[in-house]
Amino acid sequence: MISIYRKAVLQTLDLFCLLLALFFAGLTTIEPELSVFHDYTGASLFTVFFYMLFFYILDAYNVGQEDFRESAGRILLACALGIISSSTASYSFQHWRFDRETMLALFAFSFGFCLVWRWIYHLNADRLTHPLRILLVGVDRAGKVRELLAEGLPKAKILGYVGEPAQGPDAGPCLGPPFRALEIAEENKATMILLLPDAPIDDDIAHDLLDAKLHGRMVVDIRTFYEQVAQRLPLSQINHEWLLQTEGFSLNTRGSLRRLKRALDVLISLALLIPATPVMLLTALIVRLESPGPVIYRQDRVGLYEREFIVFKFRSMRQDAEKNGAVWAAAGDSRVTRFGKIIRKVRIDELPQIWNILKGDMSFIGPRPERMAFVRKLKENIPYYSLRHTIKPGLTGWAQVSYPYGASEDDSRRKLEYDLYYIKNMSILLDVHIIFKTIGVVLFPKGAR
Numbered sequence: 001m002i003s004i005y006r007k008a009v010l011q012t013l014d015l016f017c018l019l020l021a022l023f024f025a026g027l028t029t030i031e032p033e034l035s036v037f038h039d040y041t042g043a044s045l046f047t048v049f050f051y052m053l054f055f056y057i058l059d060a061y062n063v064g065q066e067d068f069r070e071s072a073g074r075i076l077l078a079c080a081l082g083i084i085s086s087s088t089a090s091y092s093f094q095h096w097r098f099d100r101e102t103m104l105a106l107f108a109f110s111f112g113f114c115l116v117w118r119w120i121y122h123l124n125a126d127r128l129t130h131p132l133r134i135l136l137v138g139v140d141r142a143g144k145v146r147e148l149l150a151e152g153l154p155k156a157k158i159l160g161y162v163g164e165p166a167q168g169p170d171a172g173p174c175l176g177p178p179f180r181a182l183e184i185a186e187e188n189k190a191t192m193i194l195l196l197p198d199a200p201i202d203d204d205i206a207h208d209l210l211d212a213k214l215h216g217r218m219v220v221d222i223r224t225f226y227e228q229v230a231q232r233l234p235l236s237q238i239n240h241e242w243l244l245q246t247e248g249f250s251l252n253t254r255g256s257l258r259r260l261k262r263a264l265d266v267l268i269s270l271a272l273l274i275p276a277t278p279v280m281l282l283t284a285l286i287v288r289l290e291s292p293g294p295v296i297y298r299q300d301r302v303g304l305y306e307r308e309f310i311v312f313k314f315r316s317m318r319q320d321a322e323k324n325g326a327v328w329a330a331a332g333d334s335r336v337t338r339f340g341k342i343i344r345k346v347r348i349d350e351l352p353q354i355w356n357i358l359k360g361d362m363s364f365i366g367p368r369p370e371r372m373a374f375v376r377k378l379k380e381n382i383p384y385y386s387l388r389h390t391i392k393p394g395l396t397g398w399a400q401v402s403y404p405y406g407a408s409e410d411d412s413r414r415k416l417e418y419d420l421y422y423i424k425n426m427s428i429l430l431d432v433h434i435i436f437k438t439i440g441v442v443l444f445p446k447g448a449r
Helices: 002-029 043-059 067-091 100-123 141-151 178-187 204-214 222-230 239-245 254-290 338-345 353-359 372-381 385-390 398-401 409-425 429-442
Strands: 133-135 157-162 175-176 192-195 218-221 296-302 308-314 361-365 394-396
Touching: 002 043, 002 100, 002 204, 043 067, 043 100, 043 429, 067 100, 133 141, 133 175, 141 157, 141 222, 157 178, 175 178, 175 296, 175 429, 178 192, 178 204, 192 222, 204 385, 254 308, 254 338, 254 353, 254 361, 254 429, 296 372, 353 394, 361 385, 361 429, 372 385, 372 409, 385 409, 394 398, 394 429, 398 409, 398 429
Parallel strands: 133 157, 133 192, 157 175, 192 218, 361 394
Antiparallel strands: 296 308
């Protein structure tokens, strides 16, 4: 909820900057008797729509959480794509056009204004954000909670916990018994009371905490809170009981959603084939010319209910890449060809999997299909790993757009947390969101190997 509010504020700033850019572009490039908003209403609407769309697709709201140069690169690309798209769309309507001078001025003002507020935000990020002061209720796996919060909310401060005194530094300071939770929260100026899975709560404590929550204090369960903030399920905190009782995981019990998802898979795949066909033909030619071996790489992968199927990809490695058996891909992998590095970076090597989607082996969106050799090992070492096989694997997915390419067991554990979030919260709106993020990853590649 916190991240949604923050993003809405930043989007409002961009909207204001675009309106300001339209005003100044009109003031400097069109006749004084004309109004950019009244006489060029259609062109203005196209401009705002496409600019905001590409800001969203390119995830231009990580300001303060990434290097400023990276933020500037996102804004430059978003403004360039926005001006191209809005000018192309407006030329379909004779009276909804800006002239070339206005378009260039609009691009310059939009880029300048949107970049300036991000620069100011970047310089004052520490003053603009007020870190949470968190009191834990419970002590079990408190060390893991600290790790989770350090990743999802690095500026949050954990004051300590209330509960039975525990041994070990991971638990942090014990501030008192659980029946004094509210009193201790007041004394330490805690802004959030976070309930751990082992929170020692009886009826009286539950009544007090509920009353405090109804009066505006933040009292939340660690699993629900972390799911909302980090948009993944923390494996260290969930158990069978919570998975059984929590809402979600409804794809396999809702036949209408499953059928709609399949229909969209087919429609999107057929629509994607039109622009993808010339790209695939050119890719096939270059792969054939660059190195000996087949153009299409076939490999057994694990799909729905752990059934194996053959996945198709453009070959991006040497033909003898796995002569010694299956191994994880690594950064700077010497087995990858020169052209293979390019097509892996922008995900072109995955395009033949459109055929897997049309066959029904895969979905357009879902967990990445893994090989059985890796699956057997990961099932032994990672709890709930089998849950990712309760839906079809995908060409893209929440884990793929939220986390870099996984090349180790630790990476697989982290990506499973994102996969479980997707399976729990699956909806058509979430699928649309993932499609937009996938476009952003392709346009602004990061983490591919």
